Amino acid sequence: MFKKIGIFFIILSIIFVCSCSSKGKKDGNKKRIITIAGSTSVMPFTEKLAEYFMIQNPKFIIDVQGGGSTAGIQACLNNTVDLGMSSRKLKPEERLNEIIICYDGISIVVHPENPIGGLTLDQVRGIFSGRIKNWKELGWIDRRIDAITREEGSGTRGSFEDLVMKGEEVDDSIMVQDSNGSVKEIVATDPYAIGYISLGLVDKRVKALIIDGVAPTISSIKTGAYKIMRPFLFLSHGDPDDYTSKFIEFVLSKQGQDLLKKEGLVGSYD
Amino acid sequence: MTKDTSIKEQIVKTVLTIFALSSLLFLFLIFIFILIEGSPLFIKVGLKNIILGFKWAPTKGSFGIFPMIISSFLVTFGALVIGAPLGLSCAIYLSEYSGKRLKMILKPALELLAGIPSVVYGFLGVIYIVPIIRNYLGGSGFSLLSTSIVLGIMILPTIISISFDSLVSVPRSYREGSYAMGATKWQTIYKIVVPSARSGILASFILGMGRAIGETMAVIMIAGNALKIPMNITDPLRTLTGNIALELAYATGDHRLGLFSTGIVLLVIIMALNYMANFGIKRRS
Numbered sequence: 001m002f003k004k005i006g007i008f009f010i011i012l013s014i015i016f017v018c019s020c021s022s023k024g025k026k027d028g029n030k031k032r033i034i035t036i037a038g039s040t041s042v043m044p045f046t047e048k049l050a051e052y053f054m055i056q057n058p059k060f061i062i063d064v065q066g067g068g069s070t071a072g073i074q075a076c077l078n079n080t081v082d083l084g085m086s087s088r089k090l091k092p093e094e095r096l097n098e099i100i101i102c103y104d105g106i107s108i109v110v111h112p113e114n115p116i117g118g119l120t121l122d123q124v125r126g127i128f129s130g131r132i133k134n135w136k137e138l139g140w141i142d143r144r145i146d147a148i149t150r151e152e153g154s155g156t157r158g159s160f161e162d163l164v165m166k167g168e169e170v171d172d173s174i175m176v177q178d179s180n181g182s183v184k185e186i187v188a189t190d191p192y193a194i195g196y197i198s199l200g201l202v203d204k205r206v207k208a209l210i211i212d213g214v215a216p217t218i219s220s221i222k223t224g225a226y227k228i229m230r231p232f233l234f235l236s237h238g239d240p241d242d243y244t245s246k247f248i249e250f251v252l253s254k255q256g257q258d259l260l261k262k263e264g265l266v267g268s269y270d
Numbered sequence: 271m272t273k274d275t276s277i278k279e280q281i282v283k284t285v286l287t288i289f290a291l292s293s294l295l296f297l298f299l300i301f302i303f304i305l306i307e308g309s310p311l312f313i314k315v316g317l318k319n320i321i322l323g324f325k326w327a328p329t330k331g332s333f334g335i336f337p338m339i340i341s342s343f344l345v346t347f348g349a350l351v352i353g354a355p356l357g358l359s360c361a362i363y364l365s366e367y368s369g370k371r372l373k374m375i376l377k378p379a380l381e382l383l384a385g386i387p388s389v390v391y392g393f394l395g396v397i398y399i400v401p402i403i404r405n406y407l408g409g410s411g412f413s414l415l416s417t418s419i420v421l422g423i424m425i426l427p428t429i430i431s432i433s434f435d436s437l438v439s440v441p442r443s444y445r446e447g448s449y450a451m452g453a454t455k456w457q458t459i460y461k462i463v464v465p466s467a468r469s470g471i472l473a474s475f476i477l478g479m480g481r482a483i484g485e486t487m488a489v490i491m492i493a494g495n496a497l498k499i500p501m502n503i504t505d506p507l508r509t510l511t512g513n514i515a516l517e518l519a520y521a522t523g524d525h526r527l528g529l530f531s532t533g534i535v536l537l538v539i540i541m542a543l544n545y546m547a548n549f550g551i552k553r554r555s
Contacts, residue, residue, distance in 0.1 A: 071520060143408075151516045153522075172498040173498040173506075
């Protein structure tokens with residue numbers, strides 16, 4: 001019995017030593033780790049950029065984490081990350097270096113079977129403030145509207161409140177989900193739902209509505225015709241260090257911006 | 271030799287005592303930690319404005335969690351309505367009717383039910399129960415009813431195992447006395463066995479409630495998380511646990527404190543439920 005346990009421990013320690021030594025080798029090559037955290041809206045795009053960047057620069061490891069805009073700003077202020085991500089504008093007391101990497105539209109989405117193609121900004125505000133509760137009022141069937149908003153503190157919700165609600169409060173009877181993904185999932189499965197998500201995440205499973213006669217597309221955001229849009233920001237506390245600057249340079253380069261455009265975002269230098 | 275063994279015994283005893291007390295220490299630390307983090311807001315905003323307030327808008331300075339307290343109790347009650355009859359019947363069947371071989375299959379199966387992670391329950395709820403309710407009862411499907419159904423299934427193992435234990439511990443002489451009076455098996459069960467095991471069964475319900483009120487992951491996925499008190503079984507709702515988990519990621523400052531004070535309220539409710547369950551068990555013995 002004891003022999004067996006002894007053998008087990010020897011094997012364990014061998015594995016441990018081996019893994020340590022291989023890690024040591026990596027350290028010998030001087031891998032440079034950049035940590036990025038913040039908005040869950042910016043995260044998928046940062047991940048994609050990081051992936052390409054790491055292929056071209058194998059010495060870098062970029063660690064991208066979520067947590068939300070506010071958490072990203074906090075982490076950046078506390079110097080626990082190299083870069084923060086935010087999908088909302090900074091408040092005056094949040095003194096950080098802002099780098100606009102691109103612009104994103106927030107699209108109002110419904111189920112593809114929904115015959116309504118467009119609404120006015122006023123109608124959208126009506127739905128989310130609880131004034132319009134039935135699809136009949138918008139010229140469809142007699143069925144309650146299942147509106148979905150994001151949770152308090154989310155960057156997307158913050159932008160939505162600024163750009164659409166304009167001071168009106170989001171009604172309490174509206175459902176709340178904690179990510180772009182789960183809002184999209186509900187809208188894609190519930191024919192009577194309406195929600196708002198990043199334009200970059202819109203695909204065939206949901207239908208983006210035309211707002212005030214303007215469809216949310218890259219060109220309409222670029223010209224400013226589509227009003228519900230916000231900047232995606234990278235944040236640094238003071239000037240970023242050399243390694244981090246290299247990643248930022250890549251993001252703002254033509255290649256990086258093209259990658260973002262392919263994902264449905266609007267480049268910052270167009 | 272004997273002296274050596276007694277020293278060994280002493281060491282083992284001391285070590286075990288320290289470990290046993292450490293779990294108590296954890297409970298104590300958790301309680302202190304939540305209290306320190308959450309109580310400043312109670313002082314700042316006022317106990318009444320938090321517990322009886324209707325408006326939850328933490329970024330705008332309102333911290334009312336009354337609708338969530340009500341919603342938490344509603345789903346818990348709903349879970350009990352669904353879970354209690356099912357669980358109790360299962361426990362009665364297991365202790366009174368089932369043969370040994372069937373018991374050998376059923377018992378481990380129920381333990382497996384307890385081991386399924388709650389996110390899996392939530393996922394199944396979203397995929398199957400929510401669309402059924404949306405199509406047949408209206409509303410979005412993310413509702414009081416769907417949450418109650420899923421929680422009702424989740425508390426089954428708790429109810430069954432504790433009710434089963436208390437039914438089995440009813441002395442055989444009670445049953446034999448009843449049979450001797452000419453009572454049938456069913457008469458014996460509902461007139462003698464179940465009433466004698468009453469306090470244990472009650473305790474199982476209360477512990478089931480504790481599990482339901484504390485459940486988080488499955489609830490966030492199915493409840494819809496709207497802030498209003500549900501007026502209908504097809505209305506969405508938000509529980510205390512759901513509120514914490516939903517907003518913690520983004521919360522800073524007073525918002526974070528608000529979530530901790532939600533935690534205090536939850537802790538007090540769960541402690542009260544556990545105390546009631548213990549009281550129920552003690553009264554029997």
